[in-house]
Amino acid sequence: MASENVYVEHCKGVNGLDKVILREIRGCSAEVYLDGGQVTSWKNEFREQLLFLSSKATFKPPNAIRGGIQICFPQFGTIGSLEQHGFARNRLWSVDRDPPPFPANTSHRAFVDLILRHSEEEVKIWPHRYECRLRVALGPGGDLMLTSRIRNTNTDGKSFTFTFAYHTYFSVTDISEVRVEGLETLDYLDNLKNRERFTEQGDALTFESEVDKVYLSTPTKIAILDHERKRTFVLRKDGLPDAGEFIVSIH
Template sequence: MMVDLVRDSSGLEKVILTEPRGSSAQVLLYGGQVISWKNERGEELLFLSNKALFKPPKAIRGGIPICFPQFGSFGSLEQHGFARNRLWAIDTCPSPLPAANNTSTIDLILIPTEEDLKIWSRSFELRLRVSLGPGKLTLIPRVRNIDNKPFSFTFALHTYLSVSDISEVRVEGLETLDYFDNLLQKERFTEQADAITFDDEVDRVYLSTPTKIAVIDHEKKRTFELRKEGLPDAVVWNPWDKKAKAIPDFGDEEYKQMVCIEAAAIEHPIMIRPREEWKGRQELSTVSSSYFSGQLDPLRVLHG
């Protein structure tokens, strides 16, 4: 297992993780953001916009941005908080997490600056472990309260998945659940469809979701499996054509090649007392899907 620290063409430092079967991942210290995850065949599994700006303090469009201490506009801070546009460091402290066997792993840490404390006056340590294993990418975020009073926050791993054609994508595992519709002033609805499909803009926060969600890409005959812990909600987002044209760091047609499925804690903010620590987990993997009676069968993913 290999871990390399390099500087990319934009001047930003990034960690490159590789494993013997040939898969790889890239993690920027800026934002603590995974910007690439390739399988053993070199196929990119995460979406990164061709118009993404690698110029701090701009957030980077794609990969897996970290939304902390606020998701979206669910609070008084800037959209999605500030962790995604701060410079993180490699964490050299011994980790209490179990040793990540058979994986290539990096531990990062973000500590607030004086300017951050003016924006959000809570002292914290935000840590992130990124582990690459055969066919699997795992992120483990941890937030420690080093303040002298409790604080609460919302959180999301804003995962952009690469798909062949958004109109051929189904998301399963969220049926019958309640969700906030961000396109309708966060009004609450109940999902009526047997799967989420896309023919227009979607921006929803699904509540009290299962630990496993399947994202089925019919054209590539590939199913993404997302497993999560400590992150009870799930965000589903695709901007569709009109909003894509209005986003300056997003290509007009790129909405067809991406979908955001995000493990999150939004409806009920996480509260931690002094010296306490919260931990979440998101594990991404892929399985090949095969057609049966004209449909992909993800049941072995959801219930396996």
């Protein structure tokens, strides 16, 4: 039986930043930086990169890493005085040495648990105390699973509201050859038209120009088909009601 070190490696990445590499025996892998709690690489068993990472990504904290899967908390978008997409993607996370039980598949040996807690500086701009836990797991077949838990740690018991998103950049080829299935007949907010509400009329979402929409009450399964590469991303979710679509083209 392979040792645990085959599955999880703690090491240094770009600019000496701490990262964790997850590997599975078939050759698939993922990389997670503690800065931002951010997945920056996800490769299948053929070592093909499945995520987009910008060539302008600087890996210089506290700037967010451009690309991969950004953790957006306590807001997605720009609301009030908080920075865009919240502050979690700009903060240094820690490895969670004592995580609570996660509902993760027991066959997942390649995983890492991270935690982010409030700082007193943050409380000045967002007056709430919290614990944000994240498990990143890589399945034996190469599936990537992210599981988050937010805990209210306000000493006065005061509740708070927040929005959350896994802001994911998938690697695709010709954007005109990409379609998204599972969004038909759904209502969406169009960010290019002052968040006006519309209903999706097509049997699939295709791209002929810039698209920036938030689909409401989406199903648990959405598929992104890249016809040129003959590849399909299947997104499954639980607990996150909406889906924002922003596709980046790589030529």
